[in-house]
Amino acid sequence: MxxxxxxxxxxxxxxxxxxxxxxxxxxxxxxxxxxxxxxxxxxxxxxxxxxxxxxxxxxxxxxxxxxxxxxxxxxxxxxxxxxxxxxxxxxxxxxxxxxxxxxxxxxxxxxxxxxxxxxxxxxxxxxxxxxxxxxxxxxxxxxxxxxxxxxxxxxxxxxxxxxxxxxxxxxxxxxxxxxxxxxxxxxxxxxxxxxxxxxxxLDLPEPRHDLQWLAFKNRHIAEQIPDAVVRDGRFIGLSAEQSMLPEGVLSVSQDYPAEALQEKIDALS
The missing domain is CATH 3.40.50.300 (P-loop containing nucleotide triphosphate hydrolases)
Structure with a gap:
């Protein structure tokens, strides 16, 4: 509404x-x-x-x-x-x-x-x-x-x-x-x-509170990761219950990453 x-x-x-x-x-x-x-x-x-x-x-x-x-x-x-x-x-x-x-x-x-x-x-x-x-x-x-x-x-x-x-x-x-x-x-x-x-x-993923956000070096690496619930460039959202993290993860966040937001802002220019 x-x-x-x-x-x-x-x-x-x-x-x-x-x-x-x-x-x-x-x-x-x-x-x-x-x-x-x-x-x-x-x-x-x-x-x-x-x-x-x-x-x-x-x-x-x-x-x-x-x-x-x-x-x-x-x-x-x-x-x-x-x-x-x-x-x-x-x-x-x-x-x-x-x-x-x-x-x-x-x-x-x-x-x-x-x-x-x-x-x-x-x-x-x-x-x-x-x-x-x-x-x-x-x-x-x-x-x-x-x-x-x-x-x-x-x-x-x-x-x-x-x-x-x-x-x-x-x-x-x-x-x-x-x-x-x-x-x-x-x-x-x-x-x-x-x-x-x-x-x-900004085009943002729908807010989810049941995910953990993983950052990778680039989009190509992120796209190779299976079981992603949400994909957003070099960032993916995995189920928060998943304890085994894939190789190549640079950072993990419970919230949508600030660096992902910054990259979207930079892409507007």
Missing amino acids: TLIQANAISYRHHAKCILDDCSLSVGAQEIVALVGENGSGKTTLLQLLAGMKTPQKGTIDYRDGVAEHLAMMPDKAPIYPDWSVYEALCRLQNTYRQDSVHLDEIIELCALEKVLNQRGCALSHGYRQRLALAQVLLTSPQVLLLDEPSNGLDVAQRQAMKVLFKQIAQTSAIVLVSHDLGEVAALADRVYVLREGRCLA
């Missing part, structure tokens, strides 16, 4: 073309990733999807009710520095007229129990991001727009955020801007590359 459909949208800022004839779709319970160099228009596209900007050409269509249930978490999302975590969330809970059960669920989901009495200004960067995410989740969004939410987090914090995003995607669609291809490869059902104003969809 498609929640958002952008149709050939274009946007200029003064004389500069930011986006040109871009189309993309966001389905229910999907994680859609936007990747590209700095200045390629990723944040502008999020703002257009959120209704903060209006496309100068093209249209953005929303399924009934979706436009009123969008939430965006910007890069460096604001929090209330002098309020405790619990006070900030309670005030927002009252603003959005949510019940206490919903608030408790979000606190647990974002793992904020240990810092409920800390003021916003005293939080680590990881907990600041969790609080910012909890704030937007209080709106009960059908689509969550995230602008580099893992930026500045350490490895452990990034891994925790991946788990959190997968949990959120069970009930809400996510549009994610990220420079971390490992994060994108592990999370995204669909990936769009923004380049020179265009929005280019």
Whole structure:
């Protein structure tokens, strides 16, 4: 079920073309990733999807009710520095007229129990991001727009955020801007590359959680391997239950390999 459909949208800022004839779709319970160099228009596209900007050409269509249930978490999302975590969330809970059960669920989901009495200004960067995410989740969004939410987090914090995003995607669609291809490869059902104003969809294998991904030196070697469930260039997906690995394997990953994603991006140029 498609929640958002952008149709050939274009946007200029003064004389500069930011986006040109871009189309993309966001389905229910999907994680859609936007990747590209700095200045390629990723944040502008999020703002257009959120209704903060209006496309100068093209249209953005929303399924009934979706436009009123969008939430965006910007890069460096604001929090209330002098309020405790619990006070900030309670005030927002009252603003959005949510019940206490919903608030408790979000606190647990974002793992904020240990810092409920800390003021916003005293939080680590990881907990600041969790609080910012909890704030937007209080709106009960059908689509969550995230602008580099893992930026500045350490490895452990990034891994925790991946788990959190997968949990959120069970009930809400996510549009994610990220420079971390490992994060994108592990999370995204669909990936769009923004380049020179265009929005280019990558051809990715259908997401599978029952595979292990093997990388080989080249496509010819990979094609000689029997029992592959999925073949994707020099990468193959084997059943996760298969313990005997073939010769010539360079690496093994439980998620779709970031290097495979990078090679697809490079092939677009």
